[in-house]
Amino acid sequence: MKKSMFFGALLAAALPLSGTNAEAAPCLKVTLTGTQGGPPVFQGQAGSGTLVEYGEEENNCGDVKLQFDTGRGTTQRLSQAKVPVGKLNAIFFTHLHSDHSEGLADMLQIRWHFNSGGPKVDLVCSEDVTSPAGHTMSCEKFAQHIGDPLIKSGEMAQRLLENKKRLAGGPAELVNLMTFAATDEPAVVWSKDDVSVSAIRSTHIAGHASYRVDTPAGSVVIGGDAGNDTRKPPRVTSTSAQVEKLAQGADIIVHSTIHPVMGPDKESGFPPPVYFRQSTAKDLGAMAERAGAKHLVYTHLIPPMGAAKQGPFPIPGGALTEDDYKNSAVEGGFTGNIVVGTDLTTVQLP
Numbered sequence: 001m002k003k004s005m006f007f008g009a010l011l012a013a014a015l016p017l018s019g020t021n022a023e024a025a026p027c028l029k030v031t032l033t034g035t036q037g038g039p040p041v042f043q044g045q046a047g048s049g050t051l052v053e054y055g056e057e058e059n060n061c062g063d064v065k066l067q068f069d070t071g072r073g074t075t076q077r078l079s080q081a082k083v084p085v086g087k088l089n090a091i092f093f094t095h096l097h098s099d100h101s102e103g104l105a106d107m108l109q110i111r112w113h114f115n116s117g118g119p120k121v122d123l124v125c126s127e128d129v130t131s132p133a134g135h136t137m138s139c140e141k142f143a144q145h146i147g148d149p150l151i152k153s154g155e156m157a158q159r160l161l162e163n164k165k166r167l168a169g170g171p172a173e174l175v176n177l178m179t180f181a182a183t184d185e186p187a188v189v190w191s192k193d194d195v196s197v198s199a200i201r202s203t204h205i206a207g208h209a210s211y212r213v214d215t216p217a218g219s220v221v222i223g224g225d226a227g228n229d230t231r232k233p234p235r236v237t238s239t240s241a242q243v244e245k246l247a248q249g250a251d252i253i254v255h256s257t258i259h260p261v262m263g264p265d266k267e268s269g270f271p272p273p274v275y276f277r278q279s280t281a282k283d284l285g286a287m288a289e290r291a292g293a294k295h296l297v298y299t300h301l302i303p304p305m306g307a308a309k310q311g312p313f314p315i316p317g318g319a320l321t322e323d324d325y326k327n328s329a330v331e332g333g334f335t336g337n338i339v340v341g342t343d344l345t346t347v348q349l350p
């Protein structure tokens, strides 16, 4: 008894010293799980998505795992990042375009196979929003019907016979839906311990939202496909005023981008309304500088680096390089670290 008390006192005395080194230092890790811009495919790039992890360095920053958008191939990229889909705490949608959402069915199906016992995964997204044209964008319906083809085909019934512990209602039963009404002011939509996620309304299609993750190790903004509320020129910038508000003082901005080479003044034939609803690489450089960001991460590149075409649309002057994107950010006035994203690109803080 005496001996162990002695050692206990020794240990306590040693703690402040070793504490500076060995004490768990929190870190924030941002990994691009897919960088393809829009529905086309190019050289196996995965569809749009960003993994944000926060935690202790000893745990590879992985105590909390958040996935923003789930384009095609997200499950594969997560496996390369050594993050099993079953370990995600929450999934967030910026909007319901397939290039940002179609991976979810696959992700939930694998969870249903192997994690039917739970926990459920939080799916955080905008409440139903009806566009001026009259159609309603519904994350709730998307989630409710995520397993429908597998139920309708009879696969679910067949697999339930093999393993009765699986949820009878299919993968939709594994979703804990958390919808919010996005406004022009940031509002917290999800939190866990030291991690909080805020959302703001942004313009691209009805129901689009942008996010910011704040942690003790730093902050990251996920802009999604946000563009300016004024949908075409004349306007001051192509970037979103709401995203700029959300990004004030953020360490990292991850944002979809389009290169001005696809503009209607060039010869690509790319549809002007589709061009104008994205933020240009140059304007994002200017916005990131105004916001005071340290890192600007381009993702969802239109066109992809090295591609001769964006879908059916040829790139005027030929394929773009990494420098073409970097130069645009510099031209916009950005003085921080520019990252031109490829699948599995990672930025870690501190």
Ligand SMILES: [Zn+2]
Binding pocket: 037, 038, 048, 097, 099, 100, 225, 256, 300
């Ligand atoms: Zn997109």
